[in-house]
Amino acid sequence: MRILVLGGTAWVGREVATAAVAAGHDVTCLARGSSGGYADGVRVVRADRDRDDAYDEVAGTDWDGVVDVARQPGQVRGAVSRLADHAGRWAFVSTGNVYASHAEVGADETAALLAPATADVVGATPEEYGAGKVACEEAVLAGLGERAVIARAGLIGGPGDVSGRSGYWPWRFAHPSDPSGAVLAPASRVAASLIDVRDLARWLVSAVSGACATGIYDAVANGGTLQDHLDAARSVAGHGGPVVRVEDAWLSDRGVAEWSGPRSLPLWLADPDWQGFAGHRGDRILAAGLRPRPLEETLADTLAWEESRPVSGVRGAGLSDDDERALLAAAGEGAA
């Protein structure tokens, strides 16, 4: 099959291209080429999707499948208007941020959405990002109809995750900051599902290849709690030291950030309005052929990837060694 990846120079898009090549497809990636390298074996089309001539080089081809990872509604509207008549199936990589509420655990694809952004370009706050993706979804559904596949990805993890969210826990358990081997962790049992980027990519390729029904999917896997995630991370890291579990309020009082970013404990969500963010069901995508690998395998591979790259200080998300030691001391453990 002839597959066009709109993107392909960053993490998810490159994995999609890699999976499509591995499945034996003829793969073209359209991007500016500024985010990173391309997967081996793809044909490269350099184009800027913010320009009117962006799709000139690919609009004369009939594509069996298109996969788009864009965040900007204007880019998606432009691609759909130029290419929908030349495409079979079209998969759009969306996000769980499209939902209006994240409070409920166990919600599914029928949950209410944010109002769509009207602008062509949106900002990066969670609300703007989510509203932008709603607008992107609408453009794809309007232009492709029954040929559209919308994959609302939850947290994506695996090797190459520069956000540090899927790397922090296995890496931290492999490298405790404190000589006692203690690791600071939330006591929270918040939902913490994670989909491996390689499993997502393989499923997207199968979806545009016609292996499942089209429509809207929550692309989530490995449903479980933060404690399940910590257990898996400890196991792959071979951690035998103490785990100092602290309550939400204790962490919030000390300015530890939720979910991601600097001075955070990744995947931890204390805000009651976000308890269901990583807790969507995923029944539909599992029935449609998603084959998630065990979480332990994802975390082991992510740990190996983290170990392979030279980084000084915090790896995208989490606590620095100094911060963690100070917090452990405050919690009455470790540093003695």
Ligand SMILES: NC(=O)c1ccc[n+]([C@@H]2O[C@H](COP(=O)([O-])OP(=O)(O)OC[C@H]3O[C@@H](n4cnc5c(N)ncnc54)[C@H](OP(=O)(O)O)[C@@H]3O)[C@@H](O)[C@H]2O)c1
């Ligand atoms: N990480 C998560 O946990 C998570 C969760 C849910 C959903 N998602 C979704 O997963 C996807 C991530 O995709 P990704 O890893 O491939 O990263 P990305 O940074 O979102 O990818 C952007 C891609 O679009 C291309 N691009 C951007 N502006 C362009 C322009 N003006 N013209 C042409 N190409 C342009 C970039 O290539 P060039 O810069 O080379 O042009 C790059 O290949 C996104 O859709 C994101 O919303 C992620």
